[in-house]
Amino acid sequence: MAPFPRWLPQPRLTLVLVLVWLLLNNSLGPGHILLGLLLGWVIPLFTQRFWPETLQFHAPLTLLRFVGVVLWDILVANLTVARLILGQPGQLKPAFFEVPLDLKGEIGISLLANTISLTPGTVSLELSPDHASLLVHALDAPDPDALVQEIKERYEAPLKKVFEPCSPSS
Amino acid sequence: MLAIVLNIAFALVAVAIALGFWRLLVGPSAPDRILALDTLAINAIALLILLGIRLGSGLYFEAALLIALIGFVSTVALCKYLLRGDIID
Amino acid sequence: MLELLLSLLILAGAIFTFIGALGLARLPDFYTRLHAPTKATTLGVGSLLIASTIYFSTQGSGVSLHEILVTLFLFITAPVSAHLLAKAALHLKVPRVGQRAAPGDSPQ
Structure with a gap:
């Protein structure tokens, strides 16, 4: 699996965070999606040190x-x-x-x-x-x-x- | 029909909470009491969800989520205390 | 039809929550009592939350899925707290009833 770019170290974590944010707000409004994407982008950057290895799903x-x-x-x-x-x-x-x-x-x-x-x-x-x-x-x-x-x-x-x-x- | 079922469900969960309190009082060991507290938190979530359906209000969801969070963290903290004699190590 | 489904889910959830608490009160020693809350969480609260999702989604104010978060959270945390409780009990050497001796009697 190709390593992910530095500005987006954990795309899957980003996706999960956006989904959780939308579920928490229980809405699909454009504002919530935007804020969720922002959080999903920033949180993995700041917590990079807690994720020393990327998970690989083989099957x-x-x-x-x-x-x-x-x-x-x-x-x-x-x-x-x-x-x-x-x-x-x-x-x-x-x-x-x-x-x-x-x-x-x-x-x-x-x-x-x-x-x-x-x-x-x-x-x-x-x-x-x-x-x-x-x-x-x-x-x-x-x-x-x-x-x-x-x-x-x-x-x-x-x-x-x-x-x-x-x-x-x- | 939904109203009757809801009433039965309220009664069952109330008895469940009473049983949890009984275990909390009787013990006999400390892990038993923590387990009873954990179960009580889960029963409280069940009660809040039922209340939300009964009153048709989505406001109880946040309370249920908070009780789930606090219940888990308090269980972990108490177990840590029993294991190490200290919470933060 | 919808009401029947809702009633069944709510009744199942309440009965399983109750059975979990009954197990907590009734089973003979701590290690068997430990099985009660994991059960009450998974099926009892799970089906209550599904009922809540269906109920609020059919109220006319759009789909309501945020109950899934509580279910997810409980599914993730229940094994962790059960594991920690068991570790604490083993550490304190809580007595047990049972025919078989534990292989890891005093692991700490």
């Missing part, structure tokens, strides 16, 4: 499908957890388990951890200091190993494809 379609899968899982898992809460809390089998990580980058790992927390029924607790595994707590997991497999196949594989396609698989 946009995979990312889109990933978002769809996560939204669907949130819906399904919500119903499951609602049933668990309304049922017998004494019969729950909560479990701590570790998910070994193939992802290396910080963005990939944080996205994976957030995905695990967002889908109800599992919460990511702690990243090991060497970034090799993630401690996860599940509300009801009779078989933690199957859950680990599911997380790795369903969430980690697409994230790895999007953010780290060329790194060797461990």
